[in-house]
Amino acid sequence: MSLSPHVSVLLPEVIEALAPRDGGLYLDGTFGAGGYSAAILDAAACRVIGVDRDPGAVARGRALETARGGRFTMIEGRFGDMGELLHVRGVNRVDGVALDIGVSSMQLDEAGRGFSFAKDGPLDMRMEQAGPSAADLVNAADEADLADIIYRYGEERLSRRVARAIVAARKDKKFEGTAELAALVRRVVPKHADGIDPATRTFQALRIAVNDELGELERGLAAAERLLAPGGRLAVVTFHSLEDRVVKEFFKGRSGEAARPSRHLPQAALGPAASFALLNRRAIRAGDDETRRNPRARSAKLRAASRTEAAPWPAGMKGGVS
Ligand SMILES: C[S@@+](CC[C@H](N)C(=O)[O-])C[C@H]1O[C@@H](n2cnc3c(N)ncnc32)[C@H](O)[C@@H]1O
Incomplete structure (x- = not known):
């Protein structure tokens, strides 16, 4: 497992x-x-x-x-x-x-759980494996609500830019996988000197929101x-x-x-x-x-x-x- x-x-x-x-x-x-x-x-x-x-x-x-x-x-x-x-x-x-x-x-390692941006998997992140998933949130939330979640739970300074890019991209195609979301975040958030993947903060924010942590x-x-x-x-x-x-x-x-x-x-x-x-x-x-x-x-x-x-x-x- x-x-x-x-x-x-x-x-x-x-x-x-x-x-x-x-x-x-x-x-x-x-x-x-x-x-x-x-x-x-x-x-x-x-x-x-x-x-x-x-x-x-x-x-x-x-x-x-x-x-x-x-x-x-x-x-x-x-x-x-x-x-x-x-x-x-x-x-x-x-x-x-x-x-x-x-x-x-175990949750991070299983690509199928969708917690990790290091491996492609469904954009899920639900600890309980029930209720709304990260994909539901990313594909349906208002731009302002998304920005707020990414700012508050991810402490991402560029949250508005990430939210805007998500909303623009989902008009063409709904998000399904972790890799496509991570790639989008990396396109709009520059890499920091600390070397941390720019997708880290957005993924943390979504995980916290999906599970009301x-x-x-x-x-x-x-x-x-x-x-x-x-x-x-x-x-x-x-x-x-x-x-x-x-x-x-x-x-x-x-x-x-x-x-x-x-x-x-x-x-x-x-x-x-x-x-x-x-x-x-x-x-x-x-x-x-x-x-x-x-x-x-x-x-x-x-x-x-x-x-x-x-x-x-x-x-x-x-x-x-x-
Ligand atoms: C960091 S792991 C715990 C590891 C554990 N202390 C050990 O030594 O193996 C966190 C666990 O807490 C569970 N968890 C997180 N939030 C929870 C909640 N609100 N209620 C119950 N379980 C929760 C997760 O599903 C995960 O299995």
């Missing part, structure tokens, strides 16, 4: 942050190839629930269920729905949640806050600044580190009590050894925090005083 197996990123660091203990229950919200799940199961006499929205990952999870007997359960779904997914199975508390955001090597991340963090027992750990690995910003702001707000107007105000005026205590002030990065072995780890950042006794914050509240 896959050409190269997925190598887990920051694995020892994630396990140290989760600190699995005997009798505990842990949620691996992005099962992928199961690297985190297997390591948590090895670290303590605990149970793990794996969640993934990709049917291929779920099939790998079924194999781990068989191998680990009753200690591991695989669930197909989105981690943004983790509360409901667990609740219907009678689980309302967990001792740790791990999220390893982004795509797996930032929305899922926000929902997943809030769901983990509701699900974690006091003392439970939340460990999140991200791969680019847009995702890391969401995690950093969430932890900053929930840990009481966000700017407050005055420390002399009564607690009630300062907003809810901190629901997380940071385990590290700064994000943890991969060491030289790991980045040499696995270049994907170069951009990875781990942020982790421990759940306090405080009630979860009201939905949608970001940090500081509202």
Whole structure:
């Protein structure tokens, strides 16, 4: 099914942050190839629930269920729905949640999934293999909406130029494959001195939009806050600044580190009590050894925090005083 197996990123660091203990229950919200799940199961006499929205990952999870007997359960779904997914199975508390955001090597390697511009394949990019694809988006969205997606999720300065070129080209022929879209982006966006393929940012933007990745991340963090027992750990690995910003702001707000107007105000005026205590002030990065072995780890950042006794914050509240 896959050409190269997925190598887990920051694995020892994630396990140290989760600190699995005997009798505990842990949620691996992005099962992928199961690297985190297997390591948590090895670290303590605990149970793990794996969640993934990709049917291929779920099939790998079924194999781990068989191998680990009753200690591991695989669930197909989105981690943004983790509360409901667990609740219907009678689980309302967990001792740790791990999220390893982004795509797996299996998804990138399979040309048929359409995540990669390095190989030609259908312009798909759907982790769930259901719902609107990248081709649907590219062939139907308004020029202004396309430009907005490419600017916001790809941080592409030339987003308007890319959107204009897409809309002009699709009048003649709808986009079907990754190679034709990548070639068009390369025609209108000059190559940077950093050597990064000009198509990278547009492909990242489409992938994030097709899978609502930032929305899922926000929902997943809030769901983990509701699900974690006091003392439970939340460990999140991200791969680019847009995702890391969401995690950093969430932890900053929930840990009481966000700017407050005055420390002399009564607690009630300062907003809810901190629901997380940071385990590290700064994000943890991969060491030289790991980045040499696995270049994907170069951009990875781990942020982790421990759940306090405080009630979860009201939905949608970001940090500081509202
Ligand atoms: C980077 S891989 C995880 C690798 C895993 N930690 C390991 O060690 O093998 C990310 C996985 O998360 C899944 N995923 C991404 N967003 C998701 C979401 N919102 N809900 C559930 N799974 C998601 C992807 O399908 C992919 O399999």
